[in-house]
Amino acid sequence: MSKNNPLELIEEVYNEHYRYLRNLLIGLTKSNEIADDIIQELFAKILVTPTSILKVNYMKSWLVKSAKNTLIDYYRKKKPELLSDENIIELLLIDNFTPEVSVIINNELETILNEFSATDKAIILAKEHYGYNYQEISELLNLPVSTLKSRVFRIRKSIIKER
CATH class of the missing domain: 1.10.1740 (Rna Polymerase Sigma Factor; Chain: A)
Structure with a gap:
């Protein structure tokens, strides 16, 4: 060398x-x-x-x-x-849906969400769709965190039951 x-x-x-x-x-x-x-x-x-x-x-x-x-x-x-893509698992799971299936699911969710009160609808959308944490929702809606947790649990349970 x-x-x-x-x-x-x-x-x-x-x-x-x-x-x-x-x-x-x-x-x-x-x-x-x-x-x-x-x-x-x-x-x-x-x-x-x-x-x-x-x-x-x-x-x-x-x-x-x-x-x-x-x-x-x-x-x-x-x-x-x-x-970096926060929705990668969603994309992998939902990617195989056809547009028709997506429309049906969106209609079902809209129908189910319309059955809830405005507050419950705001809570579940803030938590699940927009990704707010319990503390942020608590400050926005002026509700205790413990109340929010129980309401989110109840809302999820009723969504599953309705679906």
Whole structure:
């Protein structure tokens, strides 16, 4: 290995350890694309500070550790992307409904909600549709939280019974 030029050393390390790293990452991720992305990101990080590779004594173990850390970072970055859509579970569950089924469900819900008092309707819509918590609803409607909890429970129970 050429110890003089860090860029030549990085190229040698890449050529020497690419297959090993790729097989390791494919084993961890079960995906060729993710493995290639991780290797690309790992060597991009190395290229940002090329002189850092000169300080490494045990190249293979250092690369494995760095690849695993890069993989962890990769999944951490992906996690918020998945969770950024608050309605993802609803979308997954409701996505297979046809427009006709959605209209029928909306009509049923509207019919059921019209049977409740204006306060009960406001409580259940604020809680379930708009996502307010009990404290916020309590402040809006000037009702104790304990009363709200029991009313929400009662409303949910009657909606289930009606449906």
